[in-house]
Amino acid sequence: MVLVSELRRYGLAAISCGLALAVAWPSDAPTSCFFLAVMVSSLYGGKGPGLMSVVLSTLSYDYFFLPPRFRLAIEPSSYVQFAVFLTATLLIVGLVEAKRRVEEPRRQVAASVQRSEYYLAEAERLGHIGSYASNARVNPPEIRYISAEMFRILGFPAGDVPPTTEEAGKVFTAAGPENWPRIMELYETARREKIADGEFPAVLPDGSNRMIHIVAHTVYDAAGGPDEFIGTCVDVTDQHRARTELQKAFDEIRKSENQLRAIINTIPAFAWSARPDGSADFFNQLYLDYTGLSAEQATGRGWTVAVHPDDLNDLADYWRSVLASGEAGEVEARLRRFDGTYRWFLFRTSPLHDESGNIVKWYGINADIEDRKLAQDALRTSERDLSSIIEAIPSLVWCADPDGEVNYLNGRMLEYTGTTSGAWEQFGLTNFLHPDDVEPTARAWSGAIATGETHEIQCRLRRSDGVYRWFQVLGHPARNNEGGVTRWYGLLIDIDDRKNIEEALRNSETRLSRAAQTATLGELSASIAHEINQPLAAALTNSQVCIGWLSAQPPNVAKAIAAGERAVCTVKDAGEVVRRIRALFKGATLENVALDLNEVIGEVLRLIHGEAARRRVEVEADLQAELPSLVGDRVQLQQLIRNLVLNGLEAMDQVMDRPKKLLIRSRRHSPEFVLVEIQDHGVGLKEPDKVFDAFYTTKENGMGMGLAICRSIVEAHHGRLWAASGEDYGAVFCFTLPTRPLGTSL
Amino acid sequence: MNTNSPIVYIVDDDARIREALSDLVSLSGLQAAAFGSASDFLAFERPDVPSCLVLDLELPDVDGLQLQQSLISGDAPPIIFISGHGDIPSSVRAMKAGAIEFLTKPFDDKDLLRAIVTGIELDRAARLKRSELAILKRSYDLLSPREREVLPLVVAGFANKVTAGHFGTSEKTIGVQRGQVMRKMGARSLAELVTMARTLGIKIPGPA
Numbered sequence: 001m002v003l004v005s006e007l008r009r010y011g012l013a014a015i016s017c018g019l020a021l022a023v024a025w026p027s028d029a030p031t032s033c034f035f036l037a038v039m040v041s042s043l044y045g046g047k048g049p050g051l052m053s054v055v056l057s058t059l060s061y062d063y064f065f066l067p068p069r070f071r072l073a074i075e076p077s078s079y080v081q082f083a084v085f086l087t088a089t090l091l092i093v094g095l096v097e098a099k100r101r102v103e104e105p106r107r108q109v110a111a112s113v114q115r116s117e118y119y120l121a122e123a124e125r126l127g128h129i130g131s132y133a134s135n136a137r138v139n140p141p142e143i144r145y146i147s148a149e150m151f152r153i154l155g156f157p158a159g160d161v162p163p164t165t166e167e168a169g170k171v172f173t174a175a176g177p178e179n180w181p182r183i184m185e186l187y188e189t190a191r192r193e194k195i196a197d198g199e200f201p202a203v204l205p206d207g208s209n210r211m212i213h214i215v216a217h218t219v220y221d222a223a224g225g226p227d228e229f230i231g232t233c234v235d236v237t238d239q240h241r242a243r244t245e246l247q248k249a250f251d252e253i254r255k256s257e258n259q260l261r262a263i264i265n266t267i268p269a270f271a272w273s274a275r276p277d278g279s280a281d282f283f284n285q286l287y288l289d290y291t292g293l294s295a296e297q298a299t300g301r302g303w304t305v306a307v308h309p310d311d312l313n314d315l316a317d318y319w320r321s322v323l324a325s326g327e328a329g330e331v332e333a334r335l336r337r338f339d340g341t342y343r344w345f346l347f348r349t350s351p352l353h354d355e356s357g358n359i360v361k362w363y364g365i366n367a368d369i370e371d372r373k374l375a376q377d378a379l380r381t382s383e384r385d386l387s388s389i390i391e392a393i394p395s396l397v398w399c400a401d402p403d404g405e406v407n408y409l410n411g412r413m414l415e416y417t418g419t420t421s422g423a424w425e426q427f428g429l430t431n432f433l434h435p436d437d438v439e440p441t442a443r444a445w446s447g448a449i450a451t452g453e454t455h456e457i458q459c460r461l462r463r464s465d466g467v468y469r470w471f472q473v474l475g476h477p478a479r480n481n482e483g484g485v486t487r488w489y490g491l492l493i494d495i496d497d498r499k500n501i502e503e504a505l506r507n508s509e510t511r512l513s514r515a516a517q518t519a520t521l522g523e524l525s526a527s528i529a530h531e532i533n534q535p536l537a538a539a540l541t542n543s544q545v546c547i548g549w550l551s552a553q554p555p556n557v558a559k560a561i562a563a564g565e566r567a568v569c570t571v572k573d574a575g576e577v578v579r580r581i582r583a584l585f586k587g588a589t590l591e592n593v594a595l596d597l598n599e600v601i602g603e604v605l606r607l608i609h610g611e612a613a614r615r616r617v618e619v620e621a622d623l624q625a626e627l628p629s630l631v632g633d634r635v636q637l638q639q640l641i642r643n644l645v646l647n648g649l650e651a652m653d654q655v656m657d658r659p660k661k662l663l664i665r666s667r668r669h670s671p672e673f674v675l676v677e678i679q680d681h682g683v684g685l686k687e688p689d690k691v692f693d694a695f696y697t698t699k700e701n702g703m704g705m706g707l708a709i710c711r712s713i714v715e716a717h718h719g720r721l722w723a724a725s726g727e728d729y730g731a732v733f734c735f736t737l738p739t740r741p742l743g744t745s746l
Numbered sequence: 747m748n749t750n751s752p753i754v755y756i757v758d759d760d761a762r763i764r765e766a767l768s769d770l771v772s773l774s775g776l777q778a779a780a781f782g783s784a785s786d787f788l789a790f791e792r793p794d795v796p797s798c799l800v801l802d803l804e805l806p807d808v809d810g811l812q813l814q815q816s817l818i819s820g821d822a823p824p825i826i827f828i829s830g831h832g833d834i835p836s837s838v839r840a841m842k843a844g845a846i847e848f849l850t851k852p853f854d855d856k857d858l859l860r861a862i863v864t865g866i867e868l869d870r871a872a873r874l875k876r877s878e879l880a881i882l883k884r885s886y887d888l889l890s891p892r893e894r895e896v897l898p899l900v901v902a903g904f905a906n907k908v909t910a911g912h913f914g915t916s917e918k919t920i921g922v923q924r925g926q927v928m929r930k931m932g933a934r935s936l937a938e939l940v941t942m943a944r945t946l947g948i949k950i951p952g953p954a
Contacts, residue, residue, distance in 0.1 A: 533852060537828070537830070537853065539852070540852040540855075542766045545766060545773055559769065563766070
């Protein structure tokens, strides 16, 4: 750049000299042209180019104009001319240079001032700092000057004329009238203390809200009175906003810190923290209050003195394992209170990780679980008690899901079946049921599950030794508030003995008495035959043996006598049997009592319930309520109904293709008679009229006496017994009995 | 009592019948052992002598037919049923199940004694058969596996040469083995060996 500038300067000198030569050539006064060239070169190029133009001009003048022309040699006549020319050019250069020397500093100052002003404006623009000057002698101060940036800050269109004090003031009063006195106060302070500043909200003419920071600096006059304010205005809206936000954030932080502290010190748990190595470094107040330790005592490993000695090892082991694993954990241990009592606590801890996943802190809380623990213990005790009760009661107890899945069996149940819970889960109840009971039990159970009604059925359950015993199965549903079944609770009651007793009621009395009470005549006669045949057989054999001993060689009289005596005894026995049977029939006098026939039917149905179940017959009773009572012999009427019902049951033994059903119905037949119908779905009657004849039988083992007896009973009660074929199949046996009280005898 | 004389077992729940029958049995010169129930009888260790069982159909614990069923296998004595009821179906069942007689009370002593004698004879024969079979089985157990293989072929009447060909051995070896079989089985002739094989139930191959 310098070189270019130099070249330009020297070039200018060379060109001006060339031009001077060209202009001077045709004229008569070449010197003035050269003088002009020198002056121009010197004025614009400086000293160097000026001297160069002097040299060039002198040489050109000598060569072209001084005689001898076109030669550099100078004639003596021209010496003076040459000297004058040279002196004149040098003088010109000297004068011009002198002038330049004088003018240069002034020019430089002006340029510098211009540059400074430019820099200032630029700086103000970049820094958003406006500057102003105002008269401090008047109040309010009168604005003398504001910088370009200040126009922008105050939202005025850029211009040369500064706004008036009122105009500028409006910007601030628009944000609030109280701003004006505050600004005045600022200037008052500045007058007094030389410098003052303040931030004021402003509403710019374009309506935007800003915050402006005003600095005022007082310039004093010679007398020491305030002369002028020079100051700056800065738009600090963003900073102000940021500061406000920051303050708010700080406030929030302080608040949450306070809250946190409050929380940590008031939560009903002991809070603590520990360093990554496991040594404790903080305990909340509650913790310290509880243990009675100071923060210093508790820090590090000090807190362990409050742990129950029995729990300390476990706790320490656990704490070590947690530290090693680096994962959250919890453990229970007893902590000593300041008064020396121990309470159970749940220690819970979890680690805080830094960004790279390293544990920087362990935080923990200890919750007082003493009461819960006590409650748990109590619950456990009560559970144990309850469980012992359930295990001890002499019944088999079970529980099942709402869908019927058995999920609990008491020990007795398992003991009885000789299995484990596992086996039950695997095979279920079915495996332990008597094969004949599997299907009805399953049906009843699914029915109970479907309807949610109490489950009750009798079935045979296999004992561990393989013996089946009768059980009454009872299941009761537990329900939730909506009425849905949540669980089934049940009992299995061993009714085998009862069942046996029931059985014994039917069977175990002597065959004779049973036959007399309830059996058919066929059984009765068979029993009588057996009872008599036994002693007869013995008597016969004894007699033959007696003869045998007598006819032996030699006869054994002693043995013969013994045999004979035995024969006599057994014959007597036979006589006794006959006598007993007669007495039985004689003694069985009929009793006339008022009775409810429905009740009698009910008794019989209860009696034959087992028999019907064994034969898979569904017995249905349709008994008319408020049936007139009648007078008769309860036992005989029972026998009558029982015979007819049993006949019906037996008639269905061969039936396979339809439901086995027996219906017993009681009706008021007429004002004087009640009617009982017993209808079966059996094989039916070939000859309904003959069935009541004695010795008529269709049964393999029957003697044909049952229905004959039935008829005689009905007739003895002045009723009527008849039979008919059923509508589709089976038979109907009907009898009527009079309702009015009978006379003295049947 | 003679420990080797046949025994008549009497099972009846009626003491009067037991007494009468025991006396009847001893009158006929046999031993009698009377029991009031099936379980008493089963608990009794029966001596190894020919015997028969007079069994009442109606017993308090296990009835006569059931006892009969449980006795069917093994060395049970022949059974004579006596019954106070004498219904046809049970008598049929009893006879079908192998009873030798079914008498209804009261019965004639001659009928019973005849049945008893028959029963004891049957038992005696069965025992003999059982013991012969036992001896044969013991002899058969002495045979080596190869000798047991050779036996059916010998009994079937194959010449030693054929048998040797069958086993791929020499005729001489078969001859030795055949001798061993005869000796170990105690057979004096081939005919006797054939009878033995039949008794043992050995399958004899037909002619090749």
